[in-house]
Structure formats: structure tokens, C-alpha cells
Amino acid sequence: MIDKELFRKTEGRLYRYFRSLIEIDKLEHKANVLEEQENKIRQDIAEMNIFLEEESRSITYIRNEYKTLPQDLVMQKRK
Structure with missing residues (x-):
């Protein structure tokens, strides 16, 4: 008889072995899903097949939305 x-x-080794098998199966499934x-x-x-909404697009600087002063006005302000 076993002491x-x-x-x-x-019993502990068997429990840990089967618990690790279940954990391995879970991780393999998660890896397959990913x-x-x-x-x-x-x-x-x-x-x-990707559509970006207008709000999620990055800013483009194609249009000049800022106002520039003519060069002679800039020179006058410096004097």
C-alpha cells in the first residue's frame, strides 16, 4: 500500500501536470486568435479596405490656412 x-x-504532481496542460491549451488558442x-x-x-473618418486623419499642411504678411510690411514693423 502507498504511504x-x-x-x-x-497527486500534487498530477494536478500540476494537468493544470499546466489546460494552461498550454488556453495560450495556444489565444496565440491562434491573435x-x-x-x-x-x-x-x-x-x-x-481601411476607411479613415475625417476626424481621425492626420493634419495636412497642403492648404495655407494661415495669413502671411507681405515682406515690406514685415520690414516696416521691424523699424
Whole structure:
């Protein structure tokens, strides 16, 4: 018959082993989900299926929205 100490140690090892298998399965599933998301994002970028709303676009400086003074007025103000 197995003594209590050996039984307790064996039971603990088995418990940790199966708990680690479950944890590994969870992590593998999460890795697969993230990999699918990455592939979807890469596919969207490649196909340019991305639409940016006007508010989320970066500022462009193509238009001159600021007023400039003529050079002679600037010189007059310096004097």
C-alpha cells in the first residue's frame, strides 16, 4: 500500500501536470486568435479596405490656412 506522503506528492504532481496542460491549451488558442487577427489586418492593409473618418486623419499642411504678411510690411514693423 502507498504511504500518505507519496500519495500526496503524486497527486500534487498530477494536478500540476494537468493544470499546466489546460494552461498550454488556453495560450495556444489565444496565440491562434491573435495570429488570425494579424492575418486579417495584413489582408485589409494589402487590399486597402481601411476607411479613415475625417476626424481621425492626420493634419495636412497642403492648404495655407494661415495669413502671411507681405515682406515690406514685415520690414516696416521691424523699424
